[in-house]
Amino acid sequence: MRFGIVVFPGTWSDGDCYHAVTEVMGQEASYVWHKDTDLSSYDCLLLPGGFSYGDYLRCGAIARFSPVMGAIEGFVKRGGLVIGICNGFQILCEAGLLPGVLMRNDSLQFRCSWVNVRVENRSTPFTRACRPGQVIRIPIAHGEGRYYASEDTINELEEEGRIVLRYCTEDSQVTPESNPNGSLNGIAGIVNREGNVLGMMPHPERCCEDLLGGADGRYIFQSILA
Amino acid sequence: MTEKMSIPEEALDRLALTRAEYALVVERLGRVPNDVELGMVGSLWSEHCSYKHSRPLLRMFPSQGERVMVKPGEENAGVVDIGDGLAVVMKIESHNHPSAIEPHQGAATGVGGIVRDIFTMGARPIALLNSLRFGPLDQPRNRYLFGGVVGGISDYGNCLGIPDVGGEVVFSPSYSGNPLANAMCVGLVDTKRLIRARAEGPGNLLVMVGSDTGRDGIHGASGLASRTFEEERELRPTVQVGNPFLEKVLIEACLELVDSGLLVGLADLGAAGLTSAVVESAGRAGSGVEIDVSRVLRREEGMTPYEVMLSESQERMLLIIAPENWDNVKVITNRWDLWADVIGQVTDDDRVRIREGNVQVADLPVGVLTDPPLYTLEGKKPPELDRLQAVDLEALPLPSEGPSEVLLRLLASPNIASKLWVYRQYDHQVMTNTVVPPGSDAAVVRIKGTRKALALTTDGNGRLCYLDPYTGGAIAVAEAARNVVCVGAKPIALTDCLNFGNPEKPEVYYQMEECIKGMAQACRTLGVPVISGNVSLYNETRGEAIYPTPVVGMLGLLEDVDKGCQIGFRENGDVVLLLGGDAGDPGLAGSEYLEVIHHLVAGKPSLDLDLEGRVQGLCLSLINDGLVESAHDCSLGGLGVALALCCIKGQVGFRGRLDAALRWDESLFGEGQSRIVVSAHPDNLKRIIEKAQASGVPLLELGIVEGRNLNIEGLIDIPLAGIASRWENGLEEALK
Structure with a gap:
């Protein structure tokens, strides 16, 4: 499988994603510069974490105008897999490829820590290697990860099973304490209606090796490869 | 002579130049300097840029070593070879004065500055650390400064995608009004890609790249960082405002330029801005430079050559390139949407010539600028020192609270309590290399x-340096080395940030001189060279100097990442040992216990450097041989706190006993040096004892890993959950 890792000027998880996909998962990957528009050689696009354009405005608000974004829209329409991690999730929301928006954490502070997320839907291409209701231990690192959308949208996401990952306790309870940023309904990751675009705030690429404190991130990548 | 004296006092004061220094400038030039020239001399002769009061003392530091590739003062940062064709570039630097005035931007631009020092050498920055000091959190101003500094580091560092992996935060009344914000950056470079900040090759072009130049930070080096100050509001415009996104882009573009082999030299614009970048690059190369300030992109209209030369606007770099490479350089800067333009060239005489269009505005010999007067002053022992050291701590009454209550209070003390509140605001995992995250010894x-x-840590204890500058300085080095040893790494180099008051006061000069002597001796005994450093002086508020606070940033090397070690106890039944155990009196001198419980800062700290070296050597060999399961430096809060942390981190209990011959407060909370708590499988005990005997290190069996309580016979018996919550919540409680 061939991965394209999209790089905006302020992206910084590109190298981490590249390492996880190639060195750990043994797949092919190359970088896609934000000014590029030819995506024909990729099966899956990764939009990594970072601060695409500094994100002094809303995160991703400028990145959505990068030339690559138009090409990604076409890629999605053709059914290609896209996964936006952290800043990538924010950009996908700003670009309208996913509904809702990521707001400032309710703590008003950046948070870097390990959290637990519960896999709510394992019928997506990004979660099919997971067990039902599996709890994944995974790092977060963001200042603006509080998922917000209108009541209608949230209901729709719930009803259509498009909330894929939800913050929870170690023993899979969704509680206010286990929610690190105040996301509505504890949302950590969602998919589009067609199911080929995933946005998630936690960083699976940061937990693919035991040496780094955990390897649950592999479930996401294994699902894509399955 | 009358001409010399005609310069008004305010003009000199603005530049923090003395009248004698002005006379020296006139003498060396053989004429009166114009405004631009005087501004340039003033900034480069400032304490911040010239180290004029500290350089003679810094020569005491050993900087030799087979791994050392770049020594202190040679370049923007020091470099050590770590094998495999790789080198580590590192430096620590202060941004104390800006942080005192505007904590968020002050600390943020401190991070920006130190990161530039690293990638200027062609290295990829791979880790940040911060050593911070504030006044007590019960004062609103200190809470504001603390929150601001941490927020500034978080905003800037996180945007760069460089993990912030460690450091320290210390609170003491000594830093009220004058917080310390020391930032350290560590970079990794292919030894063949190492590049210098040298303006070599006459005819080569000087290219400026990055941010436009504004009026921010003028006189930052001279006016702000090189004197004491009182009126904060008036100085706020001298603090720069950072743009971390631009810095991130600069990192990528500059490293791409280095990789492409297009550069002759690379320099950053830090303190004293364009002036220091061009003058120091010429000085290192023994060349001259000629620049036209009208080519510099301005942020606002009407800026004078003086302002352009002294602006400390952030995120600007200077490239030195061969003329034929300009087009290729431009391709890369365009790709990153960065402004870049040729502003001048390298010349073959040793002069700095500044033009604005066709009008010459400055013409100075490089040597005058790079050769400031150096001062060796006469120190005087602070009068209170003998009295403080002589306080009879044995006569101190035992506290009315019992050992358990004292332990809980110490665990919740902001100096000992978990710093999670701080480091969860820093991205410490990006780059996916962080094996041991913040909150460990290293x-x-x-x-x-x-x-x-790599094992990385910062360490410094102002309280101990205040009580005994020589020993405190040595302890800073010893403890930093001990910290990296505890994770299984061999200390190979250090960088230092020396924070002191006004050196023109004999008592402060004495502290600085003694601290440096002690540090240098510890470096020699432990075999660790100093490869870079920074000095921050004039840290005073209302005439009151801070504690002398040298901070050591230590680099350790693990040859095999799988052979590391961590703090937490692991298996029930493991034996718990104290290496360096019966080194005599653990002593209450300068301890956290003494200050928190008795509100007393007194006593004479001590350190046996030879023993320290043996303890570290033994610990490292035990870890490398896989004979121990955990290791933890015994420092702030003494053995009681060390054992508690081993339990908390390992989520398992301890049962044992301490030396009954001592007062309980001393055996539990005395902070004697050269001690490491280790745990080991009982089968390994015999070999450990043999090795300890062979290396002449005392060893004490303390007890065993067991159960869910911290149980020290006759003194303490508390469930793990109780001690953990006090330690975990202490800092946040203090912020309420």
Whole structure:
């Protein structure tokens, strides 16, 4: 499988994603510069974490105008897999490829820590290697990860099973304490209606090796490869 | 002579030049300097840029070593070879004065500055650390400064995608009104890619790249960082405002330029801005430079050559390139949407010539600018020192609270309590190399593509340096080395940030001189060279100097990342040992216990450097041989706190006993040096004892890993959950 890792000027998880996909998962990957528009050689696009354009405005608000974004829209329409991690999730929301928006954490502070997320839907291409209701231990690192959308949208996401990952306790309870940023309904990751675009705030690429404190991130990548 | 004296006092004061220094400038030039020239001399002769009061003392530091590639003062940062064709570039630097005035931007731009020092040498920045000092959190101003500094570091560092893996935060009344914000950056470079900040090759072009130049930070080096100050509001415009996104882009573009082999030299614009970048690059190369300030992109209209030369606007770099490479350089800067333009060229005489269009505005010999007067002053022992050291701590009454209550209070003390509130605001995992995250004795960062890892820590104890500058200085080095040893790394180099008051006061000069002597001796005994450093002086508020606070940033090398060690106890039944155990009197001198419980800062700290070296050597060999399961430096809060942390981190209990011959407060909370708590499988005990005997290190069996309580016979018996919550919540409680 061939991965394209999209790089905006302020992206910084590109190298981490590249390492996880190639060195750990043994797949092919190359970088896609934000000014590029030819995506024909990729099966899956990764939009990594970072601060695409500094994100002094809303995160991703400028990145959505990068030339690559138009090409990604076409890629999605053709059914290609896209996964936006952290800043990538924010950009996908700003670009309208996913509904809702990521707001400032309710703590008003950046948070870097390990959290637990519960896999709510394992019928997506990004979660099919997971067990039902599996709890994944995974790092977060963001200042603006509080998922917000209108009541209608949230209901729709719930009803259509498009909330894929939800913050929870170690023993899979969704509680206010286990929610690190105040996301509505504890949302950590969602998919589009067609199911080929995933946005998630936690960083699976940061937990693919035991040496780094955990390897649950592999479930996401294994699902894509399955 | 009358001409010399005609310069008004305010003009000199603005530049923090003395009248005698002005006379020296006139003498060396053989004429009166114009405004631009005087501004340039003033900034480069400032304490911040010239180290004029500290350079003679810094020569005491050993900087030799087979791994050392770049020594202090040679370049923007020091460099050590770590094998496999790789080198580590590192430096620590202060941004104390800006942080005192505007904590968020002050600390943020401190991070920006130190990161530039690293990638200026062609190295990829791979880790940040911060050593911070504030006044007590019960004062609103200190809470504001603390929150601001941490927020500034978080905003800037996180945007760069460089993990912030460690450091320290200390609170003491000594830093009220004058917080310390020391930032350290560590970079990794292919030894063949190492590049220098040298303006070599007459005819080569000087290219400026990055941010436009504004009026911010003028006189930052001279006016702000090189004197004491009182009126904060008036100085706020001298603090720069950072743009971390631009810095991130600059990192990538500059490293791409280095990789492409297009550069002759690379320099950053830090303190004293364009002036220091061009003058120091010419000075290092023995060349001259000629620049036209009208080519510099301005942020606002009407800026004078003086302002352009002294602006400290952030995120600007200077490239030195061969003329034929300009087009290729431009391709790369355009790709990153960065402004870049030729502003001048390298010349073959040793002069700095500044033009604005066709009008010459400055013409100075490089040597005058790079050769400031140096001062060796006469120190005087502070009068209170003998009295403080002589306080009879044995006569101190035992506290009315019992050992358990004292332990809980110490665990919740902001100096000992978990710093999670701080480091969860820093991205410490990006780059996916962080093997041991913040909150340990030292952070461990692996190096992809090798078996190796780096251990990193910062350490410094102002209270001990205040009580005994020589011993306190030595302890800063010893403890930093001990910290990296505890994670299984061999200390190979250090960088230092020396924070003191006004050196023109004999008592402060004495503290600085003694601290440096002590540090230098510890470096020699432990075999660790100093490869870079920074000095921050004039840290005073209302005439009151801070504690002398040298901070050591230590680099350790693990040859095999899988052979590291951590703090937490692991298995029930493991034996718990104290290496260096019966080194005599653990002593209450300068301890956290003494200050928190008795509100007393007194006593004479002590350190046996030879023993320290043996203890570290033994610990490292035990870890390398796989004979111990955990290791933890016994420092702030003494053995009681050390054992509690081993339990908390390992989520398992301890049962044992301490030396009954001592007062309980001393045996539990005395902070004697050269002690490490280790745990080991009982089968390994015999070999450990043999090795300890062979290396002449005292060893004490303390007890065993067991159950869910911290149980010290006759003194303490508390459930783990109780001690953990006090330690985990202490800092946040203090912020309420």
